[in-house]
Amino acid sequence: MIRVGITGQSGFVGTHLYNMLGLFPDEFEHVPFEDAFFKNDFFLINFVRQCDVIVHLAAINRHINPQNLYNTNLKLVNQLIGAMEAANVKPHVLFSSSTQEESDNEYGKSKREGRELLEIWAKRNSASFTGMVVPNVFGPFGLPNYNSFIATFCHQLTHGDNPIIIKESKVRLIYIGNLCSYIIKKIRDIYKSVSPAVETDWLSYDFERSVSEILLLFEKFKNQYFIHGYIPELRDTNEINLFNTFRSYIDLTNHFPIKLVESIDSRGLFVETIKLGIGGQVSYSTTFPGFTRGNHFHTRKIERFIVIKGKALIQLRKIGTTDIINLNLDGRNPSFVDIPIWYTHNIKNIGTEELYTQFWINEWFNPEDRDTFYEPV
Numbered sequence: 001m002i003r004v005g006i007t008g009q010s011g012f013v014g015t016h017l018y019n020m021l022g023l024f025p026d027e028f029e030h031v032p033f034e035d036a037f038f039k040n041d042f043f044l045i046n047f048v049r050q051c052d053v054i055v056h057l058a059a060i061n062r063h064i065n066p067q068n069l070y071n072t073n074l075k076l077v078n079q080l081i082g083a084m085e086a087a088n089v090k091p092h093v094l095f096s097s098s099t100q101e102e103s104d105n106e107y108g109k110s111k112r113e114g115r116e117l118l119e120i121w122a123k124r125n126s127a128s129f130t131g132m133v134v135p136n137v138f139g140p141f142g143l144p145n146y147n148s149f150i151a152t153f154c155h156q157l158t159h160g161d162n163p164i165i166i167k168e169s170k171v172r173l174i175y176i177g178n179l180c181s182y183i184i185k186k187i188r189d190i191y192k193s194v195s196p197a198v199e200t201d202w203l204s205y206d207f208e209r210s211v212s213e214i215l216l217l218f219e220k221f222k223n224q225y226f227i228h229g230y231i232p233e234l235r236d237t238n239e240i241n242l243f244n245t246f247r248s249y250i251d252l253t254n255h256f257p258i259k260l261v262e263s264i265d266s267r268g269l270f271v272e273t274i275k276l277g278i279g280g281q282v283s284y285s286t287t288f289p290g291f292t293r294g295n296h297f298h299t300r301k302i303e304r305f306i307v308i309k310g311k312a313l314i315q316l317r318k319i320g321t322t323d324i325i326n327l328n329l330d331g332r333n334p335s336f337v338d339i340p341i342w343y344t345h346n347i348k349n350i351g352t353e354e355l356y357t358q359f360w361i362n363e364w365f366n367p368e369d370r371d372t373f374y375e376p377v
Helices: 012-021 035-039 041-049 066-087 106-124 149-158 176-190 211-227 237-247
Strands: 002-007 028-031 053-056 092-098 129-134 136-138 170-175 198-202 207-210 262-265 268-271 281-287 292-297 303-309 311-318 325-330 335-339 343-349 355-361
Touching: 002 012, 012 028, 012 176, 035 041, 041 066, 053 066, 053 176, 066 092, 066 106, 092 106, 092 176, 106 129, 106 198, 129 176, 136 176, 136 237, 149 211, 149 237, 170 176, 170 237, 207 211, 211 237, 281 292, 281 343, 303 311, 303 325, 311 355, 325 335, 343 355
Parallel strands: 002 028, 002 053, 053 092, 092 129, 129 198, 136 170
Antiparallel strands: 170 207, 262 268, 281 355, 292 343, 303 335, 303 355, 311 325, 311 343
16 A cells, blocks of 8 residues: 655645546555645644655645745645755655746746755755656546636536636646646555655647637537537537536526426426537436445536436535435426436435436447446435
């Protein structure tokens, strides 16, 4: 077991990395971290003593006083170095820097100088260190007006606001899941190495687009998906990742379930359940009264549940949280619920008759790559 500690565990990247490491319970052990550790030398020293690997993410990205941002970020690096030297330990440290190292601003300077300080520590102590120079990161659950313009746009478009482009430019972007996969691979590679190494990796970006192109795509998602419920055309993996990011900002409780339109004549009724801009797989299940299906989550799949007949309770809980969302659906009033990634979910027959549920998912089932992880709601 590799014991991994993440400073900034509760932040945007930290939360995703913590959850992705949790997909491999036989390989990685979490060393819990709290932001308060940086305010108490005893707790910080105890933390570093337990770690085989430390991923140093703790930092502030924005502040009204740039000098305060610079000082804080360097102080956190120096505190981490001081704790490791006080404990006389040499965990492998991965440090998250930014391509803003090349910019003339206090944030970029704090990242570059923080990386250099950790390189000096590693060389002085014959320790291993990886400096990661990371492009702009996007993904679900980032803080609007803080983590990225993408988080801001998504939140505004799903909450009745009109985004404004402050500065038009080309932006190089990496998806949070790909960043975390890189970190996990790097941790694995460290344990195959026979000697310590001090290195700096300039991470590749997934794609480059202008701010206006991103906004135009999100406006399409709002019109087709958020307003009309259509699954939009997603031309590649990058657009799937942008779509999943957009979906994560929807207020699930107030947005779902969405009433479907019924057309009734002498033959019965007809209901259009899904209009597709992309392909995928549609299936259905029957569930006897009192039985529950699911209790799992996905990290990439887009999934829709439609109750056709009977009464159902759909429950959702975001991984790493305790709040459960309960949604009641009744086949007499056909409606649907979309399942966000990183939400464990189930569906239970709460009626007295057999439950009929239709499912759509954006990819064919692959038994060798299920993207389905068991966790009770």
